[in-house]
Amino acid sequence: MKRPIHFETDRLILRDWREADWAEFWRVTNTPAVMRWLGGVANTEKRAGAQDRLLSYRSEHGHTFWVVERKEDGALLGFCGLKRSNQAGGPIGAMEVGWRLREDAWGQGYAREAATAALDLAFGRFGAQEVIALTVAGNEASWGLMVRLGMERREDLDFDNAEFDPESGRIIVYSIAREAWQAGRVAARA
Numbered sequence: 001m002k003r004p005i006h007f008e009t010d011r012l013i014l015r016d017w018r019e020a021d022w023a024e025f026w027r028v029t030n031t032p033a034v035m036r037w038l039g040g041v042a043n044t045e046k047r048a049g050a051q052d053r054l055l056s057y058r059s060e061h062g063h064t065f066w067v068v069e070r071k072e073d074g075a076l077l078g079f080c081g082l083k084r085s086n087q088a089g090g091p092i093g094a095m096e097v098g099w100r101l102r103e104d105a106w107g108q109g110y111a112r113e114a115a116t117a118a119l120d121l122a123f124g125r126f127g128a129q130e131v132i133a134l135t136v137a138g139n140e141a142s143w144g145l146m147v148r149l150g151m152e153r154r155e156d157l158d159f160d161n162a163e164f165d166p167e168s169g170r171i172i173v174y175s176i177a178r179e180a181w182q183a184g185r186v187a188a189r190a
């Protein structure tokens with residue numbers, strides 16, 4: 001059994017999944033707006049596949065895209081966390097940060113707060129040297145967050161994969177190295 005994750009920020013908790021979370025997670029996030037750049041609203045089979053993958057990341061690597069819970073009222077806002085990149089054609093095995101929040105939680109800085117915690121865990125507890133993030137060009141909210149986190153555009157790592165955006169057929173990559181993340185954290189505290 002890998003060490004449990006329960007990581008608190010000012011407003012949020014990042015934690016391991018409980019069986020009871022899944023129904024609520026899909027209820028609040030399996031909507032056309034949230035799933036717009038993720039292949040659209042997921043059917044039962046896709047949802048089951050996603051759950052299995054999230055649990056397998058946890059058992060294989062000790063990290064996954066964790067539940068993001070709001071402290072104030074215990075609401076499940078979505079997920080955010082770390083996996084090993086596994087998209088066909090991409091940088092397989094690289095430490096990857098990812099996020100998905102319910103629509104009524106957007107625009108309040110929750111994603112940034114959760115992603116900052118995930119990057120602290122990546123470079124701290126999980127010892128990463130570099131963390132990447134993947135999205136598609138149309139998903140401005142997601143790559144905007146990558147930019148706000150100080151991640152750099154990595155055109156050299158972009159790859160063809162039409163799973164999320166059949167129109168462009170391309171996944172775009174951002175990354176941040178350990179030193180850059182730590183320097184940014186020190187500057188933010190100063």
Ligand SMILES: CC(C)(COP(=O)(O)OP(=O)(O)OC[C@H]1O[C@@H](n2cnc3c(N)ncnc32)[C@H](O)[C@@H]1OP(=O)(O)O)[C@@H](O)C(=O)NCCC(=O)NCCS
Binds near residue numbers: 107111139
């Ligand atoms: C990608 C996603 C997580 C980004 O969420 P987000 O809420 O836009 O991101 P942030 O947490 O950085 O919030 C940013 C906004 O909150 C505002 N904000 C309000 N209060 C804030 C606070 N206390 N701290 C920081 N920002 C705050 C910021 O000004 C910013 O607004 P702006 O974009 O108008 O400038 C969200 O759009 C999402 O879940 N999308 C669907 C799933 C998805 O596509 N996932 C990614 C797949 S690659």
